[in-house]
Amino acid sequence: xxxxxxxxxxxxxxxxxxxxxxxxxxxxxxxxxxxxxxxxxxxxxxxxxxxxxxxxxxxxxxxxxxxxxxxxxxxxxxxxxxxxxxxxxxxxxxxxxxxxxxxxxxxxxxxxxxxxxxxxxxxxxxxxxxxxxxxxxxxxxxxxxxxxxxxxxxxxxxxxxxxxxxxxxxxxxxxxxxxxxxxxxxxxxxxxxxxxxxxxxxxxxxxxxxxxxxxxxxxxxxxxxxxxxxxxxxxxxxxxxxxxxxxxxxxxxxxxxxxxxxxxxxxxxxxxxxxxxxxxxxxxxxxxxxxxxxxxxxxxxxxxxxxxxxxxxxxxxxxxxxxxxxxxxxxxxxxxxxxxxxxxxxxxxxxxxxxxxxxxxxxxxxxxxxxxxxxxxxxxxxxxxxxxxxxxxxxxxxxxxxxxxxxxxxxxxxxxxxxxxxxxxxxxxxxxxxxxxxxxxxxxxxxxxxxxxxxxxxxxxxxxxxxxxxxxxxxxxxxxxxxxxxxxxxxxxxxxxxxxxxxxxxxxxxxxxxxxxxxxxxxxxxxxxxxxxxxxxxxxxxxxxxxxxxxxxxxxxxxxxxxxxxxxxxxxxxxxxxxxxxxxxxxxxxxxxxxxxxxxxxxxxxxxxxxxxxxxxxxxxxxxxxxxxxxxxxxxxxxxxxxxxx
DNA sequence: CGCGGAACTTAGGATGCTATAG
DNA sequence: CTATAGCATCCTAAGTTCCGCG
Numbered sequence: 018x019x020x021x022x023x024x025x026x027x028x029x030x031x032x033x034x035x036x037x038x039x040x041x042x043x044x045x046x047x048x049x050x051x052x053x054x055x056x057x058x059x060x061x062x063x064x065x066x067x068x069x070x071x072x073x074x075x076x077x078x079x080x081x082x083x084x085x086x087x088x089x090x091x092x093x094x095x096x097x098x099x100x101x102x103x104x105x106x107x108x109x110x111x112x113x114x115x116x117x118x119x120x121x122x123x124x125x126x127x128x129x130x131x132x133x134x135x136x137x138x139x140x141x142x143x144x145x146x147x148x149x150x151x152x153x154x155x156x157x158x159x160x161x162x163x164x165x166x167x168x169x170x171x172x173x174x175x176x177x178x179x180x181x182x183x184x185x186x187x188x189x190x191x192x193x194x195x196x197x198x199x200x201x202x203x204x205x206x207x208x209x210x211x212x213x214x215x216x217x218x219x220x221x222x223x224x225x226x227x228x229x230x231x232x233x234x235x236x237x238x239x240x241x242x243x244x245x246x247x248x249x250x251x252x253x254x255x256x257x258x259x260x261x262x263x264x265x266x267x268x269x270x271x272x273x274x275x276x277x278x279x280x281x282x283x284x285x286x287x288x289x290x291x292x293x294x295x296x297x298x299x300x301x302x303x304x305x306x307x308x309x310x311x312x313x314x315x316x317x318x319x320x321x322x323x324x325x326x327x328x329x330x331x332x333x334x335x336x337x338x339x340x341x342x343x344x345x346x347x348x349x350x351x352x353x354x355x356x357x358x359x360x361x362x363x364x365x366x367x368x369x370x371x372x373x374x375x376x377x378x379x380x381x382x383x384x385x386x387x388x389x390x391x392x393x394x395x396x397x398x399x400x401x402x403x404x405x406x407x408x409x410x411x412x413x414x415x416x417x418x419x420x421x422x423x424x425x426x427x428x429x430x431x432x433x434x435x436x437x438x439x440x441x442x443x444x445x446x447x448x449x450x451x452x453x454x455x456x457x458x459x460x461x462x463x464x465x466x467x468x469x470x471x472x473x474x475x476x477x478x479x480x481x482x483x484x485x486x487x488x489x490x491x492x493x494x495x496x497x498x499x500x501x502x503x504x505x506x507x508x509x510x511x512x513x514x515x516x517x518x519x520x521x522x523x524x525x526x527x528x529x530x531x532x533x534x535x536x537x538x539x540x541x542x543x544x545x546x547x548x549x550x551x552x553x554x555x556x557x558x559x560x561x562x563x564x565x566x567x568x569x570x571x572x573x574x575x576x577x578x579x580x581x582x583x584x585x586x587x588x589x590x591x592x593x594x595x596x597x598x599x600x601x602x603x604x605x606x607x608x609x610x611x612x613x614x615x616x617x618x619x620x621x622x623x624x625x626x627x628x629x630x631x632x633x634x635x636x637x638x639x640x641x642x643x644x645x646x647x648x649x650x651x652x653x654x655x656x657x658x659x660x661x662x663x
Numbered sequence: 664c665g666c667g668g669a670a671c672t673t674a675g676g677a678t679g680c681t682a683t684a685g
Numbered sequence: 686c687t688a689t690a691g692c693a694t695c696c697t698a699a700g701t702t703c704c705g706c707g
Contacts, residue, residue, distance in 0.1 A: 250695085250696075250697080252695095252696090254696080254697065259698090260676095260697090260698085261698070261699090262674090262675080262676090262698065262699075265698095308669085308670065308671095309670080309671080310670075310671090313669090313670095318698095319698095319699095320668095321668085321669090322668080322669060322670080323697085324669095324670075324671080326670095326671080334671095334672095337671085341672090386673095386700070386701080387700090387701060387702085388700095388701095389700075389701065389702090391700095396699080397699090399699085399700090401700080401701090429700095430673080430674065430675095430698095430699060430700055431673095431674055431675060431676095431698075431699065431700085432699095433674085433675080468701075468702085469664095469665085469702095472701090472702075483701075483702065484701080484702095485672085485673090485700095485701060485702080530674085530675090531675085532675065532676085533676080535690095535691090537689095537690070537691090540690090544690085613674090613675070615674095615675090616673070616674060616675080619673085619674095620672075620673055620674085621673090643692080643693065644693085645693070645694075
């Protein structure tokens, strides 16, 4: 039965006549698999649902086991799982995201716990007792004292300005210079606290763990249309000092405490509404089923809205994720046509079209982000494709034996540097020269283009196409090609996994997913090398022993010595394997020094590619996806057979 | 049609937990 | 049994795209 169901998936996947209808169809196919039970509009969140969830978990295990091992025992729960209960019900239209939503609201940050009186703050060398409000803000600074950014002028200035707002008038008049403030006792106190926490007894740690688990069980789940779903971030962000990335003009500003009165709750009318803490009120309770969030509030640094939403394992997120990859797969079918067109557009007599075409070429070839305009002075100065400035590229007529090389050097998202030298077609090069003519370094490269114009154009080329689809498409197709190319079916499991990681790495490099080399990198590399050396020695010993055993067997010619040879042979083999495993590990780690694989794995690579690869080469999925990842990609694990190709 | 706000995805670093080496 | 490395999870900032309004 489960196989029949899978075939249904495949059939529908190939029909793409009408995109809109198709989307709806996908939704119904998908949502049905996570259905738990037939009826009832409201559950007791904290009683019955636990059991129902167990059924779901059991059924899911059942389904996987049936697919993988075909164990008869598990067929029954799996049948329940695939039963088309409520088959039609979740086929939503017009942007409706749910029909029923019930949750317990957010968990607020713990209230401020004042310092013990022996922990003092000094101003200009003299002890000064701060008001509770001013003290709280001071502790935020004290907690960051060891961090580099408390030395940065902007950080200090912003902090000081916001801190003063929280002071009493007396404090304001006394404290006039941040440099005269001594937070060191506070800082020491917090360090000691964190040491004490680490040194707690097992029992105390266990208690904390249990309490966290209790809160998770109470607040960490919601019910959306008969599914008990995990909430991603049910805890409200605690107050603190804003830490932007890169050179952020607002670093050090005070992120204020969020109260009930700031919170908008979203849930269905007929649900048990979440209760605000005693004596407080929500800002608003609304029932908007065209959005997916449960709770929102406005943050005070940028004035943007923050949301509480569901975990990636949820139906609503999984469905969206699937849709994303299906869009990318549709791009695959028409990407050559689109490429032909933008190459043609390089010759257009209209400047705006040439710019659009060159930008699209960069997005396609280099997997650059779209690059929205940003408000100057509000955020760090970073760019993407459409917002590139003249100063971000250097043109080289000839470089390192190659013609028409473009050198990119700019800060992208999260102020991560993008540096790349790329040979481009002559026509692109000539266009770039034209775009840069008579411009200042700080002028926009594409002055007739922005993301809205670009995306409008893309929409005309393919339904649902936007700039970011190219990143998804190029990432996934690269993984697929690399895996097809470099996996050797003769290899052992660790070698195959090295191949997988290398394919993953090719994508991470394409997408410029970098990380700071781990602080302990050199050391851990050395440790590994030591292990390898030891293993080599062990191997030499084992080989010597084998040799002498062989010689011994030749002389003695008895059963016992023959057996000894065999066991020594086995030992050599085993050690060789271990050595190989270590060496593979070393290679992998070295190549991974400054590259982060996680981001592409989680956000850009169609999981069905990886799952199909595992199935094809007999690799356990656990070897490439950890628990969280398997939960997020449950839809794909269920769906992809060994022959899936992106 | 442009703009700003809302909604949602993508991102790296910090922190916490656990397996394993010593 | 303890220290630590390495991985998982948490955290929330920083993007993209959508959407509605004047």
